[in-house]
Every structure is written in C-alpha cells, then in structure tokens.
Amino acid sequence: xxxxxxxxxxxxxxxxxxxxxxxxxxxxxxxxxxxxxxxxxxxxxxxxxxxxxxxxxxxxxxxxxxxxxxxxxxxxxxxxxxxxxxxxxxxxxxxxxxxxxxxxxxxx
Amino acid sequence: xxxxxxxxxxxxxxxxxxxxxxxxxxxxxxxxxxxxxxxxxxxxxxxxxxxxxxxxxxxxxxxxxxxxxxxxxxxxxxxxxxxxxxxxxxxxxxxxxxxxxxxxxxxxxxxxxxxxxxxx
Numbered sequence: 745x746x747x748x749x750x751x752x753x754x755x756x757x758x759x760x761x762x763x764x765x766x767x768x769x770x771x772x773x774x775x776x777x778x779x780x781x782x783x784x785x786x787x788x789x790x791x792x793x794x795x796x797x798x799x800x801x802x803x804x805x806x807x808x809x810x811x812x813x814x815x816x817x818x819x820x821x822x823x824x825x826x827x828x829x830x831x832x833x834x835x836x837x838x839x840x841x842x843x844x845x846x847x848x849x850x851x852x
Numbered sequence: 853x854x855x856x857x858x859x860x861x862x863x864x865x866x867x868x869x870x871x872x873x874x875x876x877x878x879x880x881x882x883x884x885x886x887x888x889x890x891x892x893x894x895x896x897x898x899x900x901x902x903x904x905x906x907x908x909x910x911x912x913x914x915x916x917x918x919x920x921x922x923x924x925x926x927x928x929x930x931x932x933x934x935x936x937x938x939x940x941x942x943x944x945x946x947x948x949x950x951x952x953x954x955x956x957x958x959x960x961x962x963x964x965x966x967x968x969x970x971x972x
Binding site for chain 1: 904962
C-alpha cells in the first residue's frame, strides 16, 4: 500500500514526552522524514534519515524506526512545539513521495 | 543560505492553467545533486506531493496529477516552474516549492508558499 498513516491528534502535558507515529509499507525500505508546521507557516524539517536533526532543531526532537513504522519523539515538550506534524517517506516502488495525513499536537 | 520563493497569480479561473515559478537564491539550481519539488496543501488539509525535477531532465510526477502537470527548470534564471492544466476548485491550495537530493528522502528548505484560488 502506498500510504502513510498518522493519528489525527495527540496531546501532551508541558514538559512531558510524546511520541508521534507513522505507519506504512514504504517505511520498510526508506527512513521517514518529519516536518513541523505552525498555522500560516511553511513546514520545516525536524528529523530525517536514521535520526538526524537539521541545524537549529532542538535536541528534544528525535526519530526512530522499526519495521513498517516510524516515530517522532519530543522529550520535554514545550509550548512552542504545539503544531501539526507530518511524516514523509519515499515510495518503495519508485521515485514518488508520500505524506502522512498529519498529527495535530496539543501541549497542555 | 539557500532560499526559495514562489510567485504567480493568486486567482485562476476553472478550466484554465495554473502557472507558478519558484526562484532559488543562495545557490545554483544545478548545484551538487539537488532535486526541486512542488508540494501543495488545500485549506485546512494535509500536504500533497505534486512532483520532483532535476536540472538534467529527470522528472517524477504524482500519478493522480500526471495527466495535468508539468514541471521544468530554467537554469538561466535559477528557477523552476509548475504548470497545472484544466484546474478546478479542488486545486485551490497553498503551493510550496522545496529542495531535496538524490535520495528523495527529505525536503529542506521550503518556500513560504503561495495561495492559489480557483474561482470564476
């Protein structure tokens, strides 16, 4: 199946740890990348590869993968982490790109 | 620092052609092994990949849009462009351009996005 599935919404208490998950067959072949999008803004890359953060991304963001799943973990969530998060993966059948439906993270 | 900026009409009539350009600054569009991407987001919805292009001519399109879309690179202007024909209301979206590399496994950076509304 050429799809990526995410939970629509997740909440976390301030300072606690939250995991956002992404499921799809293509994740068995390629690593996921993760994007944070705040209202009215363009997405920004927060994790790619095995677990690589671009310059400027806080180290409370980390990524992992296993089988057909990938996860983005925020350790010690901050108020500014409240946003939509999208996973992306290269389609295992070719050079196409897949996005998950997005997860709305609420920091309580 | 690499920056991308989308430009084009914000309003397109149904059945007409949507045309957008992404201007790349801070590096050459032919630099290294970078590929260039269009992604869109309908209001209140998720991200949809449109297509990916390399200055050498390699192009990959979303199968759901393939019959209507074309993406091409203008190396003289350091730009790449999107054309989407026979547009309908469902094509109303914020259109983003972005960069990836030969792995096609990440997108960074993104342009700020431009809203295109399809309406008579």
